[in-house]
Every structure is written in C-alpha cells, then in structure tokens.
C-alpha cells in the first residue's frame with residue numbers, strides 16, 4: 189500500500205479537492221483505494237455523501253479499541269472506500285500525545301489496511317502539530333497543493349527544509365501548483381519561478397475554476413459531473429504524472 | 437466480515453422489474469437502465485485462465501475498457517481500466533492484474549471466448565443523503581460464443597443484490613425483503629457457468645494432454661487409428677490460428693501433432709499396410725519441414741526480451757536491428773507457410789489421411805495384405821514398443837561419458853522424445869500414477885537434453901542471423917558485437933547444462949525407475965514375443 193497525504197499548513201488551498209479527485213481516479217484505474225478524512229470539518233466525507241461520525245470517536249480509534257476496518261464505508265464508486273471524519277478529530281493531537289508512542293501510533297494503525305488497499309489518501313486538516321508529525325511517519329508521499337503566491341512558495345521552502353532536517357527518506361514531497369489563473373501575469377510569473385526553484389514540482393497545473401467549487405453542490409468528484417472540462421482533465425494529468433513519478 | 441452478494445433466479449424480466457419496484461416502494465431508490473450492455477469473457481484458445489480457476493471479464497465503460505479478474509466462485513481479485521482490450525498480456529500496463537496473468541497466459545492471445553449481451557437495470561438503494569447503500573442488478577443475458585457450433589444461448593435471468601461496505605444493516609433488511617417476494621429463487625450458479633453449460637463448451641478438456649482412451653484388448657491397428665485421428669483433430673483445430681498467426685502456440689501445437697503423427701507411424705511398427713506407412717511418412721515429414729522456419733523465428737522473437745535482459749543495459753539497444761530482422765523474416769516465413777497450407781499437396785494429404793483413418797474396412801482395397809501386427813492386442817504392442825524404446829535410451833545414455841561430444845547427446849534426446857511420445861500415446865493402458873511418475877522422470881532428463889540442444893542451435897542461428905544481417909547491411913559493428921556477447925553467454929550456459937547431464941541421467945536410470953519400467957512393460961512385452 190502506498191500512502192499519500194494532501195498536506196499544507198494553510199487551509200483553503202485545495203487539499204481536499206485534490207485528495208477526493210485523485211483518490212477517485214486511482215480507484216477508477218482499478219486500484220483498491222481508501223481515503224481517510226482526518227479533518228474534523230469533514231469536507232471529503234461530505235463530498236461522498238457519507239455521515240461524518242465514528243463510533244467512539246478519535247479516542248477509541250487511535251487507541252486501537254475500534255479497528256479502522258469496522259469504520260470504513262464504501263463510496264458510490266467501485267474500488268473507492270472512505271474512513272469518515274468525526275468531530276472528535278479536532279482533539280486528535282491530544283489523543284496522540286496520551287498514547288504510548290505518539291508519532292508511531294497512526295502508522296501502526298494503518299498496518300492492517302496495507303493488504304486491503306493499493307493506495308491510501310490521508311486528507312489532512314491544516315495545522316502544524318503532533319498530527320503532522322504522525323502523518324509524516326505514516327506517509328510515503330506528501331502532495332502539497334501550492335497556490336501561486338510568493339508567500340506560499342516560501343512556505344513550501346520551509347516545508348522542504350523541515351523535511352530535510354528531519355533526515356528521513358520518507359515522505360517524498362510532491363508539490364504542485366493549483367488554483368492558477370493563467371490570465372493573471374503575476375500567476376504566470378510565479379508559476380514559472382516556482383517550477384524553476386523547486387525541482388520536485390510536478391509539471392501539471394490545476395487551474396482556478398468554479399467547477400471545483402461546484403463539487404460541493406454535486407457532492408461528487410469532478411469526473412462524475414464535468415468529465416471533459418479543464419479541471420477534470422488537469423486532475424487526470426496530475427494523477428498520470430504522479431503514477432509515473434512514483435514508479436521511478 | 438463483509439456480506440457477499442446474493443443472486444436470485446427469476447422467471448421473467450418483468451417479474452424482476454416488479455421486484456425492483458417493490459423494493460423501491462420501501463426506501464428511497466433510483467434505477468439506472470441500459471438497453472444493451474456487453475461483457476466479453478477473455479481467455480486463451482486453450483482456456484488457461486478458466487483452467488486456473490478464474491475468469492477475465494472485459495466491459496466497455498464510457499470510452500475505456502474495464503477488465504475484471506474473478507475466481508470462478510465470483511470473488512473479485514483485480515480490476516484494471518485500459519484504453520483498449522489487450523490482445524496479449526504484454527499489452528497491459530504494469531499492474532497487479534498483469535503480474536497475476538503473466539505466468540498463466542504467457543505468450544497466448546487473449547481471445548473473446550464468450551460474449552454476454554444483456555439489458556441491465558440496476559436499482560440503487562439510497563439513504564437520506566442520496567448515498568448508495570446497496571444495489572440490485574437485474575440481468576437477462578444472451579450468451580454468444582464466437583465460432584461455436586451452438587452460437588447462442590439464453591441464460592437464466594438473475595437478480596443480484598450487491599452490498600456496499602459499511603452498510604450491513606441496510607443490506608440485511610434488503611435481503612429479508614427480497615426473500616419474501618414471490619418467484620425469487622436463490623441460486624449459486626454464475627452466468628459464466630450457465631453460459632458454458634448451455635453452449636456445450638468444455639474448457640477443462642482443452643489442454644495439451646492427448647486423452648486417448650484405449651483398452652489393452654483392442655487390435656493394434658484400431659488403436660493406432662484412434663491415436664492418429666486424435667492428432668489429426670489437433671492439427672485441424674490449430675490450423676486457423678496458424679493461418680491467422682493469432683499467437684505462436686497454434687503453430688507450436690500444430691507441429692507437435694505433426695511430429696507425434698510421424699512418430700506413431702514409425703514407432704508403432706507393422707500395424708498399417710506398408711504402402712500406407714510409406715506414403716504418409718514423407719508427407720508428414722514435409723509438413724514438419726515447411727512449418728519449421730516460421731516456428732524458429734517465433735521462438736527467437738519470444739526470446740528477445742530474455743536476450744535483451746541478459747546484456748548490460750547500455751548495449752541492449754544494439755539488439756534492435758536483430759528484432760527488426762526477425763520480425764521481417766517472420767512475416768515472410770508466415771506467408772510461405774500459408775502458401776504451403778493452401779497447396780494442393782497439403783489439402784490432399786489431410787483429406788487422404790482422414791479417409792484412411794475413417795475407412796471402416798481399414799484397408800484401401802480388399803486385396804491389401806493385413807499388416808503383421810494389425811490384429812495383435814494393443815496392450816502387448818504398446819509394452820513391446822515402450823520397452824524397446826526404453827532399452828535404447830538406457831543403452832545410449834550409458835555409453836555417454838564426461839568427454840563425449842555433443843552428437844550422442846542429440847541422438848539420446850531424440851530417443852527420449854520417441855519414448856515420451858509412446859508413453860503418452862498409451863498412457864491410458866497403464867496405472868495412471870505409475871506411468872505419470874515415469875513420464876515426470878523422463879521429462880526432467882528431456883529438459884536437460886532439450887536445453888543443451890536448444891542452446892547449441894541458438895548459437896548457430898545467431899551466427900547465421902548475424903551473417904545475413906551483415907549481408908543485408910542491417911547490422912552495425914555495435915550490433916554484431918552485442919550478438920557476439922549473446923553467443924558467448926549461450927555457450928557458457930550450454931556448458932552448464934552439459935555438466936548437469938551425468939547427474940540427470942543417473943537419476944533417470946536409477947534402480948528404482950528401472951524396476952518400475954520393468955514391472956510396467958517388460959513382462960507384457962515378453963509375453964508378446
């Protein structure tokens with residue numbers, strides 16, 4: 189099982205949109221795919237029309253008292269399952285601190301899933317806390333949606349540096365530019381600079397599009413309601429590029 | 437444990453639709469209808485996937501094709517979305533499905549063996565958020581088998597309830613509702629099985645085994661005819677695939693059947709009138725010859741990936757001209773082969789051979805002499821022939837020492853092949869387990885001898901190809917050097933095989949095996965003489 193996490197310290201940058209659309213595409217290709225909505229705001233859970241409720245809450249789940257297995261729900265799409273969010277996830281860092289091996293706990297919870305799924309997508313809440321460190325330990329690839337502003341690129345630099353100082357070979361970082369408005373010359377310039385500056389930066393760019401916002405109306409991935417539109421195509425390209433990149 | 441799907445048989449599509457309607461009255465639901473869906477079961481000509489307990493279903497979904505590999509009991513294993521249905525496993529992108537199929541299917545073409553055409557209605561059972569919590573599929577399928585004598589069959593109409601993970605409660609109440617509806621009978625049989633049964637297709641009997649059923653008391657000539665008739669059937673069965681060059685195994689199996697035919701003609705001595713043997717022997721030899729060059733090129737093309745991988749990565753591309761050369765000549769030789777199959781000589785050969793085999797009288801004309809061994813019970817003939825062939829193998833094998841040249845090894849290889857064919861022709865006359873283990877022992881020795889010979893031929897052929905390519909201006913120095921390295925490797929491997937021979941032969945000629953051969957064949961054969 190390969191574990192992806194959509195990650196960014198900032199909210200509202202397209203993490204959930206990315207996790208939902210890429211997980212959908214992975215499953216459509218034929219991979220057994222699970223998405224875990226770690227954000228108490230439960231956006232990913234909402235997109236799949238699933239109730240954001242975990243029996244016993246984060247506490248029981250993290251202690252291993254309630255196996256993840258029993259919480260998983262099938263989405264409407266073949267091969268794609270979801271572990272729902274729960275309101276109690278907002279205290280997840282506290283629950284983790286109390287556990288025996290705070291940073292390893294999440295990774296060891298995932299172990300039993302590794303035979304059932306080819307891909308796991310963790311959709312993270314925006315924060316820098318113990319949850320992030322647990323996510324890093326459990327993750328193979330960090331998908332980092334990056335909006336084209338100088339500030340976001342600096343944040344990306346910091347993340348890069350942090351991961352380097354951490355010293356581990358995992359997770360590998362896979363940043364990409366999103367919410368890009370090609371008509372804005374500033375966006376164009378920043379994109380060009382971003383790609384140049386970050387050798388890991390994926391080439392595919394996710395454009396700014398109101399269709400992405402409409403996922404909330406349709407409560408479905410882009411490919412289900414606007415399969416031929418530009419953003420749906422862009423996510424297809426992004427997934428193809430990622431598959432290619434990680435198989436090297 | 438997650439619940440598994442449950443199928444019911446219904447009398448008619450209307451009854452099924454009524455059942456869907458009844459469910460829809462009790463909970464929010466919507467219907468997805470398709471007037472005509474098509475699914476194709478892909479398998480090889482010899483049903484390798486089925487015989488390994490699986491099925492590979494290919495269905496069009498939008499612009500893509502989705503492949504699903506399931507166990508015969510319906511358990512899904514792998515799914516893969518591709519742009520086109522694959523003709524060969526190597527057409528598939530790297531995926532768990534490819535990895536799983538590769539060892540089964542090998543170089544065989546994935547052909548459409550069965551098509552299901554059906555109007556499909558799926559009831560999606562929803563919760564308050566319009567989320568699907570279960571599905572009920574109604575499928576009234578017609579099965580079509582391309583190229584089968586029974587081309588179409590109407591399958592039982594199935595209503596299948598599919599659970600969605602994590603919604604067990606909803607699924608259970610759906611099942612209890614369905615079970616209460618009139619006219620629904622739970623069933624375990626799959627559409628695939630029903631289709632095979634109704635179309636009279638028996639995949640399990642399509643392997644390479646000869647499966648000739650003989651009893652010891654039938655006259656030798658009748659038995660020989662039965663063996664030859666079975667081989668002729670194989671020749672005819674594979675001819676279409678040879679002509680169309682669907683994959684390499686059609687020609688391979690065709691040629692094996694020709695070789696076996698020839699071997700039976702010479703090895704089962706004195707059962708046919710002499711003029712018959714003399715007439716057909718050279719004809720089948722000719723058929724072996726004209727099909728040879730294409731087979732050789734097939735073999736080398738199949739070996740190319742292995743050749744490439746055996747060289748250091750940076751010189752692998754230098755083999756590209758060899759690949760081109762082989763492909764071009766393969767095309768040429770295929771055309772020549774088809775010409776031979778179109779020739780008067782071939783058509784007449786098969787026709788007259790068939791006539792001879794089915795001639796109830798057994799002989800061309802009443803004044804033909806009865807062959808000396810024709811009336812002898814086959815049990816005795818078989819034991820005599822096998823015992824002789826076995827003794828010959830032992831004698832030749834024992835005469836080979838560590839310093840012997842390659843020649844006697846090649847002769848031994850041919851002796852072993854003759855013995856092997858005899859054991860296979862007459863398998864049904866002996867204890868299945870006993871003869872099975874002797875065949876296995878012989879096969880090990882044959883593998884060693886076969887590899888040794890094969891490696892030698894490969895070296896000679898590669899030299900010849902290099903010559904040709906040089907003449908045709910196809911080969912640069914780099915290519916010739918790469919091919920030279922290949923020849924060196926093959927030579928080293930051949931030496932390895934040679935060193936294994938003594939041990940392999942000793943195993944085959946062990947006391948235990950000798951006793952077994954004697955017990956099975958010697959007593960009955962002395963009784964005959």
Ligand SMILES: Nc1ncnc2c1ncn2[C@@H]1O[C@H](COP(=O)(O)OP(=O)(O)O)[C@@H](O)[C@H]1O
Nearest residue numbers: 199200201202203204205367395396397400401
């Ligand atoms: N490429 C895009 N173009 C336009 N709107 C987008 C795009 N990606 C995301 N959005 C919208 O921005 C908001 C935040 O996106 P979301 O994926 O939830 O971000 P995050 O998970 O990082 O908080 C949502 O309303 C979403 O529909």
Ligand SMILES: [Mg+2]
Nearest residue numbers: 203204227231
């Ligand atoms: Mg989010």
